[in-house]
Amino acid sequence: MWWLPPDLNAAVLLACAPALAIAIDRLLGEPALRWHPVAWMGRWLAWAGERLAPRVGEPRVLPDSRVFGFAALSWCAAAAAVFAVTWIFQDWVLTQPSWLAALALGLFLKPLLAWAMLHDEVLAVERALTESLDAGRAQLARLVSRDVSELSAHQVRESAIESLAENLNDSVVAPLFWFVLLGLPGAALFRFANTADAMWGYPGERGGRDWQWAGKWAARADDVLGWVPARITAALIALPAGHAAGPGRLPGEAARTPSPNGGWPMAAMALVLGVQLRKPGVYTLNPEGRTPEAADVLRACAIGSRTVLLATLLAYAALLGLLA
Template sequence: MTTWLSGAPDPHAVLLAVVPALALTIDRVLGEPTLRWHPVAWMGRYLAWAGERLAPRVGEPRVLSDARVFGFAALSWCAAATAVFALAWLFQAWVLTQPAWLAALALGLLLKPMLAWAMLHDEVLAVEGALTESLAAGRVQLARLVSRDVAALSAESVRESAIESLAENLNDSLVAPLFWFALLGLPGAAVFRFANTADAMWGYRGERGGRDWTWAGKWAARADDVLGWVPARITAALIWLVGGWRGAGALAREARQTPSPNSGWPMAAMALALGVRLGKPGAYALNAGARLPEAADTLRACAIGSRSVVLSVLLAGAVLLFLSL
């Protein structure tokens, strides 16, 4: 079987199966690297620089046609993704020449920035904590998690948004990077993280920040959809398994309520597992006939998320062990 583990000596291949668990441990114990040393922050700086040159300003004369804007944006995305893949591959190839314990530790340290479960978990709990102080405090805390306008949200809507963010980012920030790490190693996880960051910064359907992203962000949005398609459904399955096996028959129907082909799956699974309604005002409602979430539901969502994380890490390690045989 030819995989990214094929070039590793046998002791390496077996020990590398613990890398996902090691990365998760580092995530919990050490947290996020500083922005100066965070690879995702480096990706973000490039995307911000390129985006300013690719997305036309709203209200200014258009220099390039829509087709050219799309083409240049796609080329910029592909060039950067290729560079990310190559750098990660070179580092991984060098690491695999080192003693097994050092290779596992190094890959765990480099995989960690591609994961962000501890921060997500704590930020969602912080939203609930802020809501106990006041609605205004809850809105301020939620604004750290989501890009939507929070100014008019009720307490129930703040809670809905926080639980939705937990479910959606359980895929983007953990399951999907682990999925691509298991298949392609560190380069796979790094390219997914680049694609997800590009979608967050470029993947808008219209105007944002005074620029028109309709065509400049289309490639980034579609690339993220493709790379996240399978992991999103795996995430929904994990939530369903650890959340009590509820609502399997309704999952696909509810997931299709959202505009995104992927984010609806983990969010719908979480809504069904909790037995609550989740939604975005004026856009969609998941499990619409259920009750609104309460404070205890935020804690339950975090518990379901944590159990899903443990299961996904065990599965990723099992896949790596199987591929090494």
């Protein structure tokens, strides 16, 4: 890849950074919040969001076009700062001995992706369901933003599997994709965009504020940056399953969701498992499938682990130009 040094021996070491990041993720988990770059991004977004999104029910000081413009400029300024800081850091790292640079890239890539926590949280939902439905709902609430108070056990499992599939893209494949293209700045830019979408990208009211225009840029930016990775994620989920989730069925199922990206990995997971995945009143993926059972949650986690392994190998090959 263009940002790696031309020396083959050095490039081989540096291309190991994604595998190192995944290993650190599994062995050490998430860093403390005070050291976590995504938490820093979240704190800034929370601060800025309170000043950009108008309160519901209060007189509007600015027209919608101004709210959109200020929010877009704020997003761009913060994204540029994130990109510049990580670019300067990476530029310095690449001047160090190859073994040290590879270690540093792996260490700093780790907070920009997260698989172990997602895997464990989804399994924890199923464990909680064995205790009681209320416990399962409470555990699921850690993963999703929707109201879980009225969900049945089957719906809790559906939501957990959906969250696993969608976040395979947002938390692993997309950061790796942008790392391959641009190094740490690319992965950091995507994580900023994805975090901004999670905090600002709502079509209406949330937390007493109106995000219809304040969050529109953040939502569209995340859609753009996640468009290719989402389809790669779906392919990695579906590829080993053959015709069950082949190219003939996957696009049609993915189109059932309102999201241009989220439906792809979720549809692939539904087809591979042979289950329905539903959001009541919004969509039903693979409607002819059966209702998810406990074993399907375990299978989904196994499929996720396989997808992460394939994505890591693909990133290594792409960094060394083996796919050219």
